[in-house]
Amino acid sequence: MSRTVLVLVAAGLMAALLLIGLALPRWLLFLVTLAASHGIVSVGILVIMRGGLVSFGQGLVFAIGGYAAALSFTQLGITDVIVLILIGTAAAALVGAAVGPLLARYTGIFFGMLTLALSMVAYGVLIKSPAVGGSDGFNIPRGTLFGVRLEGAGGDYALYALAILVTGIAATAVALHTRSARGLMTRAIHGNGLRVEYLGTSVQSVMAINFTIAAALGGLGGALTIVALGHIEPTFAFWTQSGEFVFVAILAGSHSVTAVFIASLALELVRSFSNLYFPNTWQMALGLFLLAIILFLPAGIGSLWAGRRKASPSSGGETP
Amino acid sequence: MQLALTILMDGLIYASWLFVVALGLTLVFGVLKILNIAHGSLYAIGAYVAASMVTLFASWGLGGHFALIAMLLAAIGVALVMGPLMERYLLRLFYGRDEVVLLLVTYALFLILEDAVKLIWGVNPYYVSEPYQLFGNVAFASLFYVGYDFALIGLAVVCGIAVWFALNRTRSGKVVLAVIFSREMSASMGVNVDKVHMIAFTLGIFLAALGGAFTAPMISVQPGISVSVIIVSFAVIIIGGLGSIEGAAIGAVIVGLARAAAVHLMPEAELFSIYLVMAAVLIFRPEGLFQRAAARKI
Amino acid sequence: MAGDTRPVLSARGLAKSFGAVVAAAEVTIEVPAGEKLCLIGSNGAGKTTFVNMVTGYLTPDAGTIELDGETITGLAPRTIARKGICRSFQIPQLCIELTAEENMLVAIAAAEPRGLSFWADPAAGGRDARARELLDRFGIAAMADRPVSEMPGGMRKLLDIAMALARRPRLLLLDEPTSGVSAEEKFPAMDRVMEAVSGQASTIVFVEHDMDIVRGYADRVIAFYSGRVISDGTPDHVLSDAEVKRYVSGGAA
Numbered sequence: 001m002s003r004t005v006l007v008l009v010a011a012g013l014m015a016a017l018l019l020i021g022l023a024l025p026r027w028l029l030f031l032v033t034l035a036a037s038h039g040i041v042s043v044g045i046l047v048i049m050r051g052g053l054v055s056f057g058q059g060l061v062f063a064i065g066g067y068a069a070a071l072s073f074t075q076l077g078i079t080d081v082i083v084l085i086l087i088g089t090a091a092a093a094l095v096g097a098a099v100g101p102l103l104a105r106y107t108g109i110f111f112g113m114l115t116l117a118l119s120m121v122a123y124g125v126l127i128k129s130p131a132v133g134g135s136d137g138f139n140i141p142r143g144t145l146f147g148v149r150l151e152g153a154g155g156d157y158a159l160y161a162l163a164i165l166v167t168g169i170a171a172t173a174v175a176l177h178t179r180s181a182r183g184l185m186t187r188a189i190h191g192n193g194l195r196v197e198y199l200g201t202s203v204q205s206v207m208a209i210n211f212t213i214a215a216a217l218g219g220l221g222g223a224l225t226i227v228a229l230g231h232i233e234p235t236f237a238f239w240t241q242s243g244e245f246v247f248v249a250i251l252a253g254s255h256s257v258t259a260v261f262i263a264s265l266a267l268e269l270v271r272s273f274s275n276l277y278f279p280n281t282w283q284m285a286l287g288l289f290l291l292a293i294i295l296f297l298p299a300g301i302g303s304l305w306a307g308r309r310k311a312s313p314s315s316g317g318e319t320p
Numbered sequence: 321m322q323l324a325l326t327i328l329m330d331g332l333i334y335a336s337w338l339f340v341v342a343l344g345l346t347l348v349f350g351v352l353k354i355l356n357i358a359h360g361s362l363y364a365i366g367a368y369v370a371a372s373m374v375t376l377f378a379s380w381g382l383g384g385h386f387a388l389i390a391m392l393l394a395a396i397g398v399a400l401v402m403g404p405l406m407e408r409y410l411l412r413l414f415y416g417r418d419e420v421v422l423l424l425v426t427y428a429l430f431l432i433l434e435d436a437v438k439l440i441w442g443v444n445p446y447y448v449s450e451p452y453q454l455f456g457n458v459a460f461a462s463l464f465y466v467g468y469d470f471a472l473i474g475l476a477v478v479c480g481i482a483v484w485f486a487l488n489r490t491r492s493g494k495v496v497l498a499v500i501f502s503r504e505m506s507a508s509m510g511v512n513v514d515k516v517h518m519i520a521f522t523l524g525i526f527l528a529a530l531g532g533a534f535t536a537p538m539i540s541v542q543p544g545i546s547v548s549v550i551i552v553s554f555a556v557i558i559i560g561g562l563g564s565i566e567g568a569a570i571g572a573v574i575v576g577l578a579r580a581a582a583v584h585l586m587p588e589a590e591l592f593s594i595y596l597v598m599a600a601v602l603i604f605r606p607e608g609l610f611q612r613a614a615a616r617k618i
Numbered sequence: 619m620a621g622d623t624r625p626v627l628s629a630r631g632l633a634k635s636f637g638a639v640v641a642a643a644e645v646t647i648e649v650p651a652g653e654k655l656c657l658i659g660s661n662g663a664g665k666t667t668f669v670n671m672v673t674g675y676l677t678p679d680a681g682t683i684e685l686d687g688e689t690i691t692g693l694a695p696r697t698i699a700r701k702g703i704c705r706s707f708q709i710p711q712l713c714i715e716l717t718a719e720e721n722m723l724v725a726i727a728a729a730e731p732r733g734l735s736f737w738a739d740p741a742a743g744g745r746d747a748r749a750r751e752l753l754d755r756f757g758i759a760a761m762a763d764r765p766v767s768e769m770p771g772g773m774r775k776l777l778d779i780a781m782a783l784a785r786r787p788r789l790l791l792l793d794e795p796t797s798g799v800s801a802e803e804k805f806p807a808m809d810r811v812m813e814a815v816s817g818q819a820s821t822i823v824f825v826e827h828d829m830d831i832v833r834g835y836a837d838r839v840i841a842f843y844s845g846r847v848i849s850d851g852t853p854d855h856v857l858s859d860a861e862v863k864r865y866v867s868g869g870a871a
Contacts, residue, residue, distance in 0.1 A: 191713025
């Protein structure tokens with residue numbers, strides 16, 4: 001698929017989702033909005049994962065984006081949701097750019113554990129900070145879009161449309177990035193980082209930039225989430241939240257960013273239904289599902305349609 | 321001075337059971353190269369089974385010091401059932417895959433065990449505080465301590481020395497060290513690597529359950545204890561260096577002291593302090609205090 | 619090059635030890651432009667240590683290394699690669715999930731200052747043509763779209779060398795370019811490599827064990843024994859040296 005086709009398909013998908021949204025009940029609109037907001041964080045994990053690393057601390061940037069947007073609303077009086085999303089994205093990207101070069105020195109489990117440690121430091125600070133609501137967090141009223149307050153069914157649809165467009169554009173950018181020279185280099189680093197260094201490219205700098213991209217996407221997801229949810233709390237940075245983002249990324253596989261959103265939606269649906277019908281065993285269901293995926297579909301659900309080379313999980317093409 | 325002593329004692333008491341749990345985690349990593357996220361769940365299961373066993377023993381009229389036997393039996397039972405089951409029928413399916421994949425497998429296992437515990441024991445807390453009074457109180461430098469806490473420090477020392485001795489001074493321990501050094505080479509020299517894996521994993525699980533069983537009298541046994549334990553034991557072995565016994569001991573003491581200092585000086589920084597230490601160690605000594613540095617070579 | 623006597627590579631007094639093992643001692647080697655220099659010696663004699671020090675994987679304990687008069691001692695491999703020293707490996711270092719062409723594109727992108735652009739198609743800007751040309755030179759263009767994992771060992775070896783040429787290096791280091799190739803195929807393989815390399819790189823240092831190949835392709839030979847240079851000169855001179863016969867070529871040739 002050429003780049004132009006990719007962009008056109010992505011635009012078509014977004015338009016279709018906007019139309020479908022008109023027919024969806026409000027609870028489902030909300031669910032899809034949340035799934036998109038969380039899914040884009042997992043797309044960020046994909047950007048890092050293609051280079052062979054897995055971050056177990058994306059909750060950190062998710063929380064930073066969320067808190068930055070939420071505090072801009074309650075403290076600075078900024079109510080425009082697009083501005084809030086930009087603030088959340090920028091704040092997380094800044095943090096990512098600051099810690100990225102440091103994290104890029106590490107490989108394998110150490111990278112995972114250090115990201116986990118950083119996110120848990122943030123969690124520890126947040127639960128003990130009364131200024132931002134401590135462990136209870138705080139609520140954020142509904143924001144505005146172009147001066148109009150987002151209320152009622154219309155407001156829900158507007159948030160849904162915004163989530164689809166913003167995450168859709170970001171995900172398309174990631175898909176294009178994957179097909180760029182830098183994306184190819186990222187895959188090469190996964191394959192043989194030593195050789196990449198001998199060819200004259202700094203593995204650390206490529207990975208640091210990838211981490212910054214992932215951080216921006218995490219912040220974007222966090223800001224979108226608080227705008228839709230109207231609430232933020234320290235569990236945004238907790239390791240089980242980070243674990244869920246990794247869960248979705250693994251479920252989707254690295255073949256396709258579309259698969260990430262599908263996996264994210266599946267998770268939200270399972271969560272809602274399980275909470276209703278069997279509240280004490282839904283984690284067990286998730287765990288069994290994760291095991292089954294790792295065992296029987298190691299390249300993720302994306303490999304069902306996007307894996308042109310089934311033998312090599314990390315080398316497949318990219319569909320939007 | 322008084323405060324410093326209080327921090328030191330609190331830190332060591334916290335470090336004691338933490339070391340036992342972390343020792344199991346680091347042993348499993350050393351031999352199987354798996355960072356077992358479900359380790360905390362085994363700690364929790366150890367605590368729950370111990371709570372049930374102590375209550376059961378008491379109902380048979382076996383109170384007092386028999387409770388200690390009940391707790392030990394609980395840890396042994398958990399290890400013998402769960403160790404071979406998890407290693408043989410689950411983890412073995414994934415050997416040879418990326419270390420991150422194995423990390424995710426144990427994450428899945430953690431999710432499953434969390435709910436399994438809730439299904440078996442419900443969500444209400446269990447209290448078995450009787451054994452906590454077994455050793456009375458001890459006056460120590462004008463402070464009073466519960467004797468049980470000192471017994472825990474003793475247990476940690478015994479566990480540490482026993483594992484070190486078994487690894488370094490016995491024949492089978494040397495076989496385990498050979499497997500740690502090179503799986504392939506040991507296999508080619510006729511070592512039954514599968515057996516070593518299963519024994520090491522079971523021993524690791526035993527240590528997790530033992531830590532859980534012997535802390536059960538000090539805490540309220542309830543859902544969620546596994547999460548806090550796994551997070552802190554990770555910090556311990558990352559600080560000390562993955563797979564190192566000395567590292568786990570030093571790591572546990574550092575974490576214990578950091579936490580105790582935070583609790584007494586800056587209560588709001590309790591969790592924060594542990595992870596700050598871990599992040600600092602990782603930044604300056606990427607592979608922990610007791611490992612050769614091996615961050616990206618170039 | 620007439621009149622320009624400054625060497626491309628100048629290594630002086632290199633020393634390197636690993637604990638009690640001396641891997642290099644007083645190693646001084648100058649390589650003039652256009653020379654094809656062969657390093658010989660038994661395993662552990664110090665050839666690969668020398669290559670690793672020149673390419674920055676190891677930092678010498680003592681001594682200096684200069685490329686075109688500029689000191690490069692202790693720089694990172696990527697920095698040294700950017701300055702113009704590229705190498706191939708005894709065991710090919712490739713990304714086996716990528717295709718042969720993708721591997722070439724990685725090498726070419728790495729060689730261009732703007733090659734890592736965010737949005738640029740890795741194959742655009744004539745890069746795909748350059749990749750095909752290099753693959754063609756080594757006779758592996760037919761395998762361009764196959765993942766490396768499906769390529770036979772000999773072709774991987776050639777691809778590994780082709781990638782080292784992406785930069786048109788000032789100095790090319792080939793670590794045992796014909797290892798793993800059967801005795802009767804060694805000459806054709808070496809012919810192919812030398813022909814493919816010509817025009818892309820003129821100054822070449824290669825490590826070789828087969829003395830017939832050494833005689834056939836080297837302008838000059840340096841023999842190593844336990845970290846030291848024991849003989850340096852024309853192939854005939856070095857290969858007839860008594861010490862070399864005893865320690866290096868005697869049993870093997």
